[in-house]
Amino acid sequence: MQPTVAVTGRAEQRIQAGHLWIYRSDVIDAKAAPGDTVTVLGARGRPVGQALYSDRSQIALRLLSHGAEPADAAFWRQRISGAVAFRKALAIDATAYRLVHAEGDLLPSLIVDRYGDYLVLQSLSQGVEKLLPAITGLLVDLLAPRGILARNDAKVRLLEGLEPRVDALYGEVPASILVREGPIEYEVDPWKGQKTGLFLDQRENRAAAAAYARGRLLDCFSYNGGFAMRLAPHCDEVIAVDISADAVARIAANAARNGLANIEAREANVFDELRRLEREGERFDTIVLDPPAFAKNKASVPKAISGYRDINLRALRLLKPGGTLVTCSCSYNVDEATFGQVVHEAATDALVHVNVLEKRMQGRDHPVLLGVPETYYLKCFILRRIE
Numbered sequence: 001m002q003p004t005v006a007v008t009g010r011a012e013q014r015i016q017a018g019h020l021w022i023y024r025s026d027v028i029d030a031k032a033a034p035g036d037t038v039t040v041l042g043a044r045g046r047p048v049g050q051a052l053y054s055d056r057s058q059i060a061l062r063l064l065s066h067g068a069e070p071a072d073a074a075f076w077r078q079r080i081s082g083a084v085a086f087r088k089a090l091a092i093d094a095t096a097y098r099l100v101h102a103e104g105d106l107l108p109s110l111i112v113d114r115y116g117d118y119l120v121l122q123s124l125s126q127g128v129e130k131l132l133p134a135i136t137g138l139l140v141d142l143l144a145p146r147g148i149l150a151r152n153d154a155k156v157r158l159l160e161g162l163e164p165r166v167d168a169l170y171g172e173v174p175a176s177i178l179v180r181e182g183p184i185e186y187e188v189d190p191w192k193g194q195k196t197g198l199f200l201d202q203r204e205n206r207a208a209a210a211a212y213a214r215g216r217l218l219d220c221f222s223y224n225g226g227f228a229m230r231l232a233p234h235c236d237e238v239i240a241v242d243i244s245a246d247a248v249a250r251i252a253a254n255a256a257r258n259g260l261a262n263i264e265a266r267e268a269n270v271f272d273e274l275r276r277l278e279r280e281g282e283r284f285d286t287i288v289l290d291p292p293a294f295a296k297n298k299a300s301v302p303k304a305i306s307g308y309r310d311i312n313l314r315a316l317r318l319l320k321p322g323g324t325l326v327t328c329s330c331s332y333n334v335d336e337a338t339f340g341q342v343v344h345e346a347a348t349d350a351l352v353h354v355n356v357l358e359k360r361m362q363g364r365d366h367p368v369l370l371g372v373p374e375t376y377y378l379k380c381f382i383l384r385r386i387e
C-alpha cells in the first residue's frame with residue numbers, strides 16, 4: 001500500500017500558494033517510513049500530491065507532484081530531462097554549470113552540477129537519498145557522464161539525520177577536472193572544493209561585472225579567483241584577497257594557467273585588509289565583495305547585517321569617484337530589500353552618493369521558483385560611486 005501523510009488545511013493552502021514544503025507542525029498523521037515517496041492527504045482525504053517524506057527534518061514533506069499525478073520513474077525522468085533541456089536552451093558559454101537546482105526545478109533537495117564530462121550531485125533529504133540509485137541510473141542514461149560524484153558533506157544533511165559522505169556513485173571521478181567558464185579555464189577539485197567545486201551561481205554576475213571593470217581592481221573573498229580572473233583582462237592591476245591559504249594558492253595557479261600576469265593573490269582577512277588599505281591611503285576603480293553567507297540562520301541576521309555594513313562602508317571609501325562596486329550577499333535570511341537598505345546605510349555613513357546600475361541574482365541555471373522565497377538567495381548589486 002502507498003504510504004500516506006495527512007496534513008492540515010493550512011498546509012494545503014501553502015501548497016496551493018505555490019510553496020513545495022510542508023512543516024512537521026502541519027502533519028496530522030504519517031503512515032510512512034523515513035524517505036518514502038508518499039501521497040499527501042488533505043481535508044476529507046483528498047490527495048494533495050506526492051511528496052518526499054522525512055521523519056527528522058522540520059520540513060516533513062517536499063512536494064513532487066500535484067493531485068493524483070504519480071511520482072514514479074517516468075516522472076523523475078521527465079523532470080530531470082526538463083531541467084537539462086532548459087540549460088541547453090540557455091546556451092551557457094561554459095563547461096561547468098548547474099543542471100538541477102532542487103526546488104527551483106521542482107526537484108526538491110536534489111542538486112546536480114556538470115563539470116565537463118563529470119556530474120557532481122548533492123542529496124539533501126531522506127527522500128532523495130532513498131532514490132539515489134534510481135536517480136544515478138537516470139543521470140547515466142540521460143547524460144552519459146564519465147563519472148558521478150556525490151558531494152554529500154553539506155551540513156544541512158544533518159537536519160535530515162543523514163551522514164556526511166563523499167563518494168563516486170558511478171565511474172571514476174578525478175581530483176582535478178579542467179573546466180571553462182567563458183574565456184577562463186579552471187582546475188576544479190570536485191572532492192574537496194567548496195560547494196561542489198566552484199561557485200557556479202556567480203557565473204553571469206562575473207560576466208556582467210566585466211563590462212564595468214577597469215583600472216585597479218580589489219576582489220574580496222576571491223576563493224579561487226572567480227571575479228579576479230574574469231575581470232583582470234579589463235584592468236591594469238588586480239588584488240585578490242581570501243582568508244584560505246588553499247584558495248590563495250589556487251588563485252595564483254589559475255592566474256598562471258590563464259596567462260593573467262596582473263593578479264596578485266593575498267592571504268588575509270578581508271575585514272582587516274580593508275582597514276589596512278584605507279590606512280595606507282590606497283584607492284581602487286573597481287571593487288568586488290562576495291562574502292560567504294554571513295547569516296546562516298535567523299538568529300545570526302543582526303550580526304550579519306553589521307558585517308555587510310562594515311565591508312560595504314569600507315569598500316565605498318576605498319572606491320574612487322566614478323568607480324564600480326559589485327556587492328553580493330548569498331544569505332537567504334537577508335532578503336533583497338534588507339540588503340539594499342544595508343548598502344544604502346553604508347553609503348550614507350561613507351558620505352557618498354551611489355547609483356544602482358544593476359540588481360542581479362544567482363545565474364539562470366540556479367532558477368528562482370516564485371512562491372518559494374528560499375530559492376532566491378543570491379543578491380548582486382552593481383553600484384557606481386558618483387562622487
Ligand code: SAH
Binds near residue numbers: 223226227292
Ligand atoms: N568570489 C568567489 C566565491 C567566494 S566564496 C567566486 O566568485 O568564486 C567566499 C570566500 O570567502 C571563501 O573562499 C572563503 O575562504 C572566503 N572567506 C571567508 N571569510 C573570509 C574573511 N573574513 N576574509 C577573507 N576571506 C574570507
